[in-house]
Amino acid sequence: MIILSAVVFAFIAFYSSSTAAHELKGRLTALVDKNIKEVEYDDGELEIDDDFVSFKNGIHCLIFDQDGAKVSGYSPAGALEREPFQDGVVRSVKVGLEPYLLYDRLVAVTKNKHVWVRGVVPEKGSAVDTAAVYRAVLIAVPLLIVLAAVGGYLIAGRSLQPIKEIGKTAEEIRESGDLSTRIAVDGSGDELNRLAEIFNRMFDRLEENFEVQRRFTSDASHELRTPVSVILAQCEYALEDVSEKEELYELIGAIQKQGYRMSHLIESLLSFTRLEQRTEAYSFEEIDLSALVLSVCREQKESGEKEITLTEEIQPEIVLKADGPLLVRMLENLIRNAYRYGREQGRIRVSLKESGGEIRLTVADDGIGMAEEELSRIWSRFYRVDQSRSRTKGAGLGLGLAMVKQIVELHGGRVEVKSEPRWGSVFTVIFNN
Numbered sequence: 001m002i003i004l005s006a007v008v009f010a011f012i013a014f015y016s017s018s019t020a021a022h023e024l025k026g027r028l029t030a031l032v033d034k035n036i037k038e039v040e041y042d043d044g045e046l047e048i049d050d051d052f053v054s055f056k057n058g059i060h061c062l063i064f065d066q067d068g069a070k071v072s073g074y075s076p077a078g079a080l081e082r083e084p085f086q087d088g089v090v091r092s093v094k095v096g097l098e099p100y101l102l103y104d105r106l107v108a109v110t111k112n113k114h115v116w117v118r119g120v121v122p123e124k125g126s127a128v129d130t131a132a133v134y135r136a137v138l139i140a141v142p143l144l145i146v147l148a149a150v151g152g153y154l155i156a157g158r159s160l161q162p163i164k165e166i167g168k169t170a171e172e173i174r175e176s177g178d179l180s181t182r183i184a185v186d187g188s189g190d191e192l193n194r195l196a197e198i199f200n201r202m203f204d205r206l207e208e209n210f211e212v213q214r215r216f217t218s219d220a221s222h223e224l225r226t227p228v229s230v231i232l233a234q235c236e237y238a239l240e241d242v243s244e245k246e247e248l249y250e251l252i253g254a255i256q257k258q259g260y261r262m263s264h265l266i267e268s269l270l271s272f273t274r275l276e277q278r279t280e281a282y283s284f285e286e287i288d289l290s291a292l293v294l295s296v297c298r299e300q301k302e303s304g305e306k307e308i309t310l311t312e313e314i315q316p317e318i319v320l321k322a323d324g325p326l327l328v329r330m331l332e333n334l335i336r337n338a339y340r341y342g343r344e345q346g347r348i349r350v351s352l353k354e355s356g357g358e359i360r361l362t363v364a365d366d367g368i369g370m371a372e373e374e375l376s377r378i379w380s381r382f383y384r385v386d387q388s389r390s391r392t393k394g395a396g397l398g399l400g401l402a403m404v405k406q407i408v409e410l411h412g413g414r415v416e417v418k419s420e421p422r423w424g425s426v427f428t429v430i431f432n433n
């Protein structure tokens with residue numbers, strides 16, 4: 001600020017004094033040039049018109065004859081009258097310490113007679129008073145610095161407010177551990193507000209991940225509790241009451257079954273959590289969906305435990321940009337459910353069609369179906385319509401449909417269900433192509 005103000009004042013001082021000097025020269029030459037027209041010889045006598053101005057605005061005009069003797073006029077310093085003549089040149093002359101501007105014009109009045117007209121003006125009077133400029137600088141610069149400091153402090157304080165807010169919120173989150181806290185954003189769209197929004201989005205993501213982790217831990221411990229207590233009970237029974245080798249084998253078999261169940265549960269939970277958090281790298285490629293559906297149907301037909309007929313109606317060469325293994329998992333879940341909740345001697349129909357840029361994949365069964373009120377809940381993790389019916393028919397975890405939904409949404413599609421108790425269910429997955 002100090003340097004800048006000094007530069008500005010120096011510039012003003014220099015510029016104003018140079019323009020003042022320029023203007024003074026202009027006035028001096030104009031007056032002299034005008035006066036030379038008022039001087040003439042008449043019958044050998046020098047005649048000066050009344051219009052001759054000998055003093056105006058600090059400028060003195062003098063007339064000298066050709067021998068250099070003063071004819072008329074008054075000069076502020078005698079030395080100025082003795083200065084040699086120079087036609088048409090403005091020059092600076094110092095008398096003592098006082099600077100003056102001089103300007104002479106030669107006036108040829110007759111063939112061999114001429115006179116000199118000289119203009120004299122003190123240079124200092126009209127030049128800018130540099131001492132006054134320095135005084136102004138001495139007063140104005142500190143004033144400007146104080147104003148700039150106070151103003152700068154206030155403006156910086158206001159513009160840094162969002163940073164303080166961000167710090168405060170981060171501190172609050174650290175202290176309380178509550179990830180739902182957010183920074184207040186006023187929507188002005190400036191950089192700091194955008195930064196606050198980015199932080200808020202980061203908090204959203206952190207909260208989401210934290211919630212997924214929390215749910216994983218609570219789900220896992222909840223789901224593992226049953227098989228663990230079964231294993232413990234059977235171990236206790238085996239240690240205390242069983243002496244027969246055969247019965248012991250039977251108990252070990254039961255314990256192994258619970259072990260498999262636990263391992264399957266952990267495996268499913270982990271893959272579901274990874275899917276939910278989108279932490280895995282998925283490779284979306286153009287895949288032949290028709291061929292994929294056909295091959296999954298064939299595999300499921302072979303492993304289907306019940307006497308159920310699976311028929312497929314697949315429009316060939318339907319291509320979708322997708323992650324193949326995920327789509328296989330999705331379809332397997334749907335067909336496995338159709339078997340699991342299907343009727344003995346029943347039918348499952350899988351169809352794949354594309355029309356108007358929409359791919360519809362349908363898995364329909366004629367099994368036990370579901371009541372209307374269940375349909376919105378079946379997509380939640382660990383939701384089973386009826387614990388007893390699921391457990392008895394193949395130990396479902398209630399993760400299958402939640403996974404189907406995640407996979408479909410990851411591909412930008414949606415999934416619908418229609419079902420009626422005892423008539424069966426129709427699951428339709430819709431992708432936009």
Ligand code: ADP
Binds near residue numbers: 395402
């Ligand atoms: P599960 O592992 O228990 O099958 P899902 O998430 O796959 O879990 O399904 C959730 C619930 O939806 C199941 O408990 C089941 O009762 C019901 N369900 C799923 N598919 C069908 C179907 N095709 N027919 C009838 N009920 C179904």
